[in-house]
Amino acid sequence: MPITVRTLDTPPAAAVDAWHDVVTAAHQHDLPAEIPPPGRAETAGKLQVPSARGRVVSFTATAPDGSYEGVASLLLHTDPGNEHTAFLSTLAVRPDARRQGVGAALWDAVRAELAADGRTSVATELEVGGAGEKFAGARGFENVLPITWYVQDTSLPRPDGELPAGYTFATWEGVVPDHLADASATAHGAMDDAPTGDVDEAPPVWNADKVRAAAQVILDRGGVMLTVAAVDSRGGDDTVAAYTELVLRDPSDVRALQYDTVVVPAHRGRGLGRAVKLRMLAQQQPHVRWIGTTVADENRPMLVVNEALGYGRERASGIFQTKI
Missing domain, CATH: 3.40.630.30 (Gcn5-related N-acetyltransferase (GNAT))
Structure with a gap:
C-alpha cells in the first residue's frame, strides 16, 4: 500500500478527528480494556497547544485516499542541557494497517527529523512485552529505566x-x-x-x-x-x-x-x-x-x-x- 508521510501543522478539526481515530484504535487494540483511551479534548490539546519544554513535530502517514493509517509526535527538547535529545510521544498505527510498512515509514521520517536537528538520542515510553517494544527493539531501542504502572x-x-x-x-x-x-x-x-x-x-x-x-x-x-x-x-x-x-x-x-x-x-x-x-x-x-x-x-x-x-x-x- 503506498504511504505518504507528511508533517502536520496547526491541524483543523477534521485532522484532529482523523488523528484521534488512529490513537484510539491503537490504544484499544494494544492495552487492556480497563485503561481508558485518550479523550478527543486531550488529542486536540496535544496537537494544537505547544509544549512548555520544546518544539513538537507531528507526522501523519496517509493512504492514497487521504485517510490516516498512522501518526507520530516528536518533542525536540529546548531546555538547557537537553538540546541533544528528544522524546517520541506517539507512534501509532491503525491495527488493520500494520505490517504494511506504515510504522517503518513514520520512524524513518522521525529519524530524519532527529538527524536534521542534530539530535543524538531519542526516548519513548513503551509497554513491556507489547507490539511497540518489539518494533522499537528492532530499531535499537533499549529499556534504560524500567517503570511500572500502579492504580x-x-x-x-x-x-x-x-x-x-x-x-x-x-x-x-x-x-x-x-x-x-x-x-x-x-x-x-x-x-x-x-x-x-x-x-x-x-x-x-x-x-x-x-x-x-x-x-x-x-x-x-x-x-x-x-x-x-x-x-x-x-x-x-x-x-x-x-x-x-x-x-x-x-x-x-x-x-x-x-x-x-x-x-x-x-x-x-x-x-x-x-x-x-x-x-x-x-x-x-x-x-x-x-x-x-x-x-x-x-x-x-x-x-x-x-x-x-x-x-x-x-x-x-x-x-x-x-x-x-
Missing part, C-alpha cells in the same frame, strides 16, 4: 492526611499562587535525585515561570490540575516541603494521573509524602474513580508510600532509548 481505587475508605506540627496544607487548582511560586520551583528541583536509570536527559532547571508554564500548558490543552503541598512557615518564609500533583487530561476523565510527588530532602522521614497524597484523595473531584501513576522500579521509597496507600500493580512499562 488506586479512590472509593476505598482512607484516613485524611495529617501533618506533623509546624506544617500546613496548601491546595490549589491550576497555576501555583504567586506567593508560593518561588518555593514551589525550589521543591520541583528536589526531583533531581529521583531515579532516571540511563536516560540521556538532564533534569529540568526550575524557576517560578517554568512551574507556571508547565501548569498552564495542561490547562490550555483542556485539562485540570490539582496540587496539594505541605508548607513549612517556621522560618518566616513559606517553604514547600512536599507536594503532589493530580491531572485530568480531560475534565470528564474517571481515571486521573498522578504526576510528581516530591518531598524535599531536608523534610524527609516525617510522613509528608503520605500526608499530601491522602489529602489529595480528599480534595480530588468526586467523579474520579481511579488514579494511575508510574514509579521507577528502583524508587523504593515511593513504592513503599504507594503500597501503604493501596496502589496496586497494573502493568510493566519502561523508558526506552536509542542513539541516533
Whole structure:
C-alpha cells in the first residue's frame, strides 16, 4: 500500500478527528480494556497547544485516499542541557494497517527529523512485552529505566492526611499562587535525585515561570490540575516541603494521573509524602474513580508510600532509548 508521510501543522478539526481515530484504535487494540483511551479534548490539546519544554513535530502517514493509517509526535527538547535529545510521544498505527510498512515509514521520517536537528538520542515510553517494544527493539531501542504502572481505587475508605506540627496544607487548582511560586520551583528541583536509570536527559532547571508554564500548558490543552503541598512557615518564609500533583487530561476523565510527588530532602522521614497524597484523595473531584501513576522500579521509597496507600500493580512499562 503506498504511504505518504507528511508533517502536520496547526491541524483543523477534521485532522484532529482523523488523528484521534488512529490513537484510539491503537490504544484499544494494544492495552487492556480497563485503561481508558485518550479523550478527543486531550488529542486536540496535544496537537494544537505547544509544549512548555520544546518544539513538537507531528507526522501523519496517509493512504492514497487521504485517510490516516498512522501518526507520530516528536518533542525536540529546548531546555538547557537537553538540546541533544528528544522524546517520541506517539507512534501509532491503525491495527488493520500494520505490517504494511506504515510504522517503518513514520520512524524513518522521525529519524530524519532527529538527524536534521542534530539530535543524538531519542526516548519513548513503551509497554513491556507489547507490539511497540518489539518494533522499537528492532530499531535499537533499549529499556534504560524500567517503570511500572500502579492504580488506586479512590472509593476505598482512607484516613485524611495529617501533618506533623509546624506544617500546613496548601491546595490549589491550576497555576501555583504567586506567593508560593518561588518555593514551589525550589521543591520541583528536589526531583533531581529521583531515579532516571540511563536516560540521556538532564533534569529540568526550575524557576517560578517554568512551574507556571508547565501548569498552564495542561490547562490550555483542556485539562485540570490539582496540587496539594505541605508548607513549612517556621522560618518566616513559606517553604514547600512536599507536594503532589493530580491531572485530568480531560475534565470528564474517571481515571486521573498522578504526576510528581516530591518531598524535599531536608523534610524527609516525617510522613509528608503520605500526608499530601491522602489529602489529595480528599480534595480530588468526586467523579474520579481511579488514579494511575508510574514509579521507577528502583524508587523504593515511593513504592513503599504507594503500597501503604493501596496502589496496586497494573502493568510493566519502561523508558526506552536509542542513539541516533
